Amino acid sequence: xxxxxxxxxxxxxxxxxxxxxxxxxxxxxxxxxxxxxxxxxxxxxxxxxxxxxxxxxxxxxxxxxxxxxxxxxxxxxxxxxxxxxxxxxxxxxxxxxxxxxxxxxxxxxxxxxxxxxxxxxxxxxxxxxxxxxxxxxxxxxxxxxxxxxxxxxxxxxxxxxxxxxxxxxxxxxxxxxxxxxxxxxxxxxxxxxxxxxxxxxxxxxxxxxxxxxxxxxxxxxxxxxxxxxxxxxxxxxxxxxxxxxxxxxxxxxxxxxxxxxxxxxxxxxxxxxxxxxxxxxxxxxxxxxxx
Numbered sequence: 001x002x003x004x005x006x007x008x009x010x011x012x013x014x015x016x017x018x019x020x021x022x023x024x025x026x027x028x029x030x031x032x033x034x035x036x037x038x039x040x041x042x043x044x045x046x047x048x049x050x051x052x053x054x055x056x057x058x059x060x061x062x063x064x065x066x067x068x069x070x071x072x073x074x075x076x077x078x079x080x081x082x083x084x085x086x087x088x089x090x091x092x093x094x095x096x097x098x099x100x101x102x103x104x105x106x107x108x109x110x111x112x113x114x115x116x117x118x119x120x121x122x123x124x125x126x127x128x129x130x131x132x133x134x135x136x137x138x139x140x141x142x143x144x145x146x147x148x149x150x151x152x153x154x155x156x157x158x159x160x161x162x163x164x165x166x167x168x169x170x171x172x173x174x175x176x177x178x179x180x181x182x183x184x185x186x187x188x189x190x191x192x193x194x195x196x197x198x199x200x201x202x203x204x205x206x207x208x209x210x211x212x213x214x215x216x217x218x219x220x221x222x223x224x225x226x227x228x229x230x231x232x233x234x235x236x237x238x239x240x241x242x243x244x245x246x247x248x249x250x251x252x253x254x255x256x257x258x259x260x261x262x263x264x265x266x267x268x269x270x271x272x273x274x275x276x277x278x279x280x281x282x283x284x285x286x287x288x289x290x291x
Contacts, residue, residue, distance in 0.1 A: 055134045056272040058082045060162035062153045063095035070098045071164040072140035073269050077133040152176015166265035175259050188239035191266035
């Protein structure tokens, strides 16, 4: 076989990526069987077979170091694996690496080296091979604050939701944690009116307008009614304008002002949000592999 034919054949056999396949062939003098075995030993072939699996479980987590903080989501296929010690250790290692290396985006983060010498991407592939489930770093946000500002953070006990805030001025961290807990429970879409997404606003306006017309409101009053309803909708989805869960007599912005602070940044991660989940039949998968 020619080299291109060998590459094609080995990819069909192992489902490994083209660069891994080329390296396997180079390392084994173009011996197809030895190259396939090399890929299996490295865990690459096994991990590649999981590449198309949907990983919608996992954890969210926050790390803080001085004036830097990171919030991330790392996924697995099942909640059981998300509680695995190796999985949790990997998440901690990635957090520490992000705080040190400060990668610009996810692609850059995947190439960051961990203390083991592996990149983040290689470590996820290796753990996928060991555990037998797809492991993937889905997203992260590195946040920096001024020396005189304060981080507010909250991780839910099951690690399914995490909230990271930046508050103006040096204040009691409990204030930030209280607001972060509120955000975890109430899931505001935006920090304040200035951060409302234009696409969301246009869609909400369209829906409310259609509802108002369907109710048979007079045309001369419909526009004013729609404006009022939009204003109410915005207040419901903006963190600063929500009624504070701990003290419903106050809005969040009132609680913050009372404590000589304001909100400068807001990030809320929930495991699997936006991922179309697939019901996996792991018993059938295992049975098929035993044939």
